Amino acid sequence: MPRHSAAQEVPAASFTFDALVEDMRRLAQTSYMAPKPVEGFLADLDYDAYQRIRFRPEQARWQEKGVAFRLHAFHPGWLFKEAVKINEVRGDAVEPMGFTTADFEYDDEELAKSIPPNAEMPGVAGFRLHTPLNRADIFDELIVFQGASYFRALGKDTLYGLSARGLAVNTGLPEGEEFPRFSEVWLRRPEPGDDSATIYAALDSPSVTGAYQFVITPGEDTTVEVTMRLFLREDIKQLGIAPLTSMFLHNGADKGNFDDFRPAVHDSEVLVLNTGKDTTLCRPLNNPPRLASSYFGAQSPRSFGLAQRNREFEHYLDAQAHYERRPSLMIEPMGDWGKGTLRLVEIPSDLEGNDNIVAYWIPEGETRAGDELAYGYRMHWGMTPPGATPQTLGRVVRLRSGHGGVAGVEADTETRKFVIDFAGGQLSDMPSDAELEPVTSAQNGEIVEAILSRVDGRDEWRLVLELRAEPDAIVEIKAVLSGYDRNLTETWVYQWINA
Known part of the structure; x- marks a missing residue:
């Protein structure tokens, strides 16, 4: 059976999200039909050639006066062998948005000679929107869609870091991951004065199809409101909703074997899960010795995401990458998501160019062929988006680890020491003799010692944990500071692999 094209089946005069659904x-x-790869000169582009191709800014779409968004496209070819069809929606009408080789600059002279002039593209590799995000007179990059269902956005004063995806299918499972792709996209043409941009996308893969709507509002924290409808072709063992992808190489908690002048290298440093009104879970990220996963069950989460909390240059000392400006991304569910599990996947990596962190929500129950699922959520991209840092609770401000025993004497190689510093919330007003108690636990390991004290001269409280575990044990550790019949801090959780 020939593959249906959403653009062909939706009447041009009546495009709606419901029709796409x-x-x-x-x-x-x-039956699923794999996309046809690009042909001709597009199929011959290698890495070097592709890096010398760029979209001409003067060819940007939507340059009319008063329009706050401009559209640039990415050239197909190299890794992007399946072109994505782009359409424009204006009112109720929809028509293809064509691109040709004249829209691109080919910086290499020999390459330029081999490119047919004004040749029509079969589609594009992706696109990006620009808007005056940081200055009224400059159209900065705002959001990029490129590769499968990947996209990433910026808030004010941030630089690109972590990414999001439309969907995760069997991520980190032995049977192998499937990567659904946005096969066709519709962009609603912005009118003068519009402060949001709307994008629709069709998702397709062997196991699932989907209809997506993205409403993008730039700002201090850029919000992307996502509405999605999923239709399962096949049984899916593990479906990941609102998946996030990031990079964590090392930091002060454990530098591993990295001989690096920079004290920390990461796009994100903690996983955050907000459940009850004053219940926040903080899970510092790892670069583990082997593939690792952590699971956090929750009922109707308020928000979750990957956060870059430390905003001081001195924490990173990278004058090129400026990791202190990488955005945090928090997911705010719309409606009741019910019971489920937030999964964190950490992949060993020795290069900062590799994304090795994945986090996503797994709904409770089986996902079977014929199922139809609907989800909505708001994404908050920015320096301090809501939910990334607790407002009323003390938070983890520092984590260090090292050999056990007393500093300055012979190391105790049988134990491991973890030093967690808490600050903020009501902790700042607590005297050093306040009746605070650390509530701690360790699964698959033993807490040998737990000592809590206030750091002299600072509004910080330091919890020192010393643990013992069997070789190769995977130990899940938890700690929260309690006092006056309530928790005063977010809950620190950590996975220690005693390799």
Whole structure:
């Protein structure tokens, strides 16, 4: 059966998100057909050639006066062998948004000679939107969609860091991961005065189809409101909703074997999960010795995400990458998501160019062929988006680890020491003799010692934990500071692999 095109089945005079949903529902009832790869000169582009191609800024779409968004496209070829069709929606009408070789600059002379002039592209590798994010007179990059269902956005004063995806399918499972892709996209043409941009996308893969709507509002914290409808072709062992992808190489907690002048290298440093009104879980990230996963069950989470909390240059000392300006990303569920599990996957890595952190929500229950799922959520991208740092609770401000025993004498190689510093919330007003108690636990390990004290001269409280575990044990550690019949801090959780 020929593959249906959503653009062909939705009448040009009546494009709506609901029509796209119906189209993807019908598509899920047909056999999957892999996209046709690009041909001709596009198929011959290698890494070096592709890096010398750029979109001409003067060819940006939507340059009319008063329009706050401009569209640039990415050239197909190299790794991006399946072109994505782009359409423009204006009112109720929809029509293809074509691109040709004249829209691109080919910086290499020999390459330029081999490119047919004004040749029509079969689609593009992706696109990005620009807007006056940081200055009224400059159209900065705002959001990029490129590769499978990957996209990433910026808030004010941030630089690109972590990414998001439309969906995760069997991530980190032995049977192998499937990467659904946005096969076709519709962009609603912005009008003068519009402060948001709307994008629709069709998702397709062997196991699932989907219809997506993104409403993007730039600002101090850029928000992306996502509405998604999923239709399962096949059983899926593990479905990941609102997946996030980031990089964590090392920091002060454990530098591993990295001989690096920089004290920390990461796009994100903690996983955050907000459940109850005053219940926040903080999980510092790891670069583990082997593939590792952590699971956090929750009922109707308020928000979750990957945060870059430390905003001081001195924490990173990288004058090129400026990791202190990488955005945090928090997911705010819309509606009741019910019971589920937040999964964190950490992959060993020795290069900062590799994304080795994945986090996503797994809904409770099986996901079977024929199922239809609906989710909505708001994404908050920025320096301090809501939920990334608790407002009323003390938070983890520092984590260090090292050999056990007393500093300055012979190391105790049988134990491991963890030093967690808490600050903020009501802790700042607590005297050094305040009746605070650390509530701690360790699964698959033993807490040998737990000592809590206030750091002299600072509004910080230091918890020192010393643990013992069997070789190769995976130890899940938890600690929260309690006092006056309530928790006063977020809950620190950590996975220690005693390798």
